[in-house]
Amino acid sequence: MSSPSRRPGVLEAPILHVDLDAFFASVEVLDDPSLAGRPVAVGGAGERGVIASASYEARRYGVRSAMSSALARRLCPSLVLLPGRFERYGEYSRRFHGLVADLTPVYEPLGLDEVFCDLRSLARLGVDPIEAAHGLRRRLHDELRLRCGIGVARNKLFAKLASKAAKPRVESGRLVEGEGVVWVDGATEELWLATLPVRALWGVGPATAAKLERLGLRLVRDLRGVGAATLARSVGPSMAATLVAFAAGEDDREVVTDRPLKSLGHEETFARSLVGRRELATALRAQAGVVARTLRGRDLVARTLTVLVRFDDGAQVSRSQTVGYGLDDEGALLELAEALAGSVELVGAVRLLGLHASGLRARTGEGLQLRLPLEAPAEDPPEDRARARQAERAALRDAIDEVRRRFGRDALATAGELTADGLEVATQRGRHPFGPEGPRTPR
């Protein structure tokens, strides 16, 4: 892999993959130093909870991300399991990206805790990619107190594999420090790749690995003798082409700096599964609110809405619809979501409900134009009347957003947001505009 004898130039190995160590758990330890040295994990605490991130102390017990929290607790009874503060992780992630941006503007985030960088534009400056990686790693440690592994290679495939090799790992219960920065030597990369299991390749998960196993293909080396057509019959043409290229060490994926968001949504697995339409409707209303606020917060509108339902037996159903105008309002989302959910036969209790918006476009006002008179003539086609209702709600929503921006989140609420319980709770806290504290005053 990395050979200390000869360092690659920036044009030989221009791609960096930076992967933060145990990111969520590390942020929790930074914010509460009393957790240092203890097994810490972030994840759902309930019986349906899953681990999202585990400190290396927790990993020594076998705790891994994507593992059920129940199993994690059995493996490590002293585990400190925290619920996760994603806004806080977002702050750290932005600072992480800021340090990367100081190195190069050509970087591509993957989730909150990884980035690819392309250093080719720095070639004229005589940048040494290995030194650049060490420098970034030092700054991450000195300024953010975060650790990371960095892979340096000629393409994304090898950079990602190398960053994994650069990270600390647990071997028979002991923590082994990683090298921190690993580069893939051009002379040995093919040899190294050949002996990896196919599962190590990006895009090969349990299902694809099982299909390849049925063809007798376990190692990357095994893929090399197989034609794309043969692979395609098992895994489809797209995956087959990717596998053939990866097996040859080829990966032409670029580092893309501006990936527009394609979809966003919210889903929830309930501690107690929902039974009946009424419980479903209540949950759907909450989710429509979350999705609508997310859309408006990003100045986006959606044309397609999808409702996802998973029953207790694991069966999953989705219903989606595309409309001719931009959705970003809670009422409009809810109306459509209810219609979609209504077309799902409730064959059991619902353990997961999700609402996803796609077909996203920047919000321009087009299709949201307030139309007068507010009530569209009844002879208008249903689509036009729906559009008009949407426009009214959008105008109202804008006003509400503006009031909240100026006077605070709790300055007002719609009746729909105030369930009997919610109103009571809000009033007790003095948060309701007509609660004990009376109306809020500006500034």
Next chain:
DNA sequence: TCTGGGGTCCTAGGACCC
């Protein structure tokens, strides 16, 4: 006590248009 929640991309069939 087998599996969360944020996303991306691919596939396959049907509708519709040219």
Next chain:
DNA sequence: TCTGGGGTCCTAGGACCC
């Protein structure tokens, strides 16, 4: 009038990533 082919959009489901 019947038939074919290609392109695009929509819908439902699945696999994968972090």
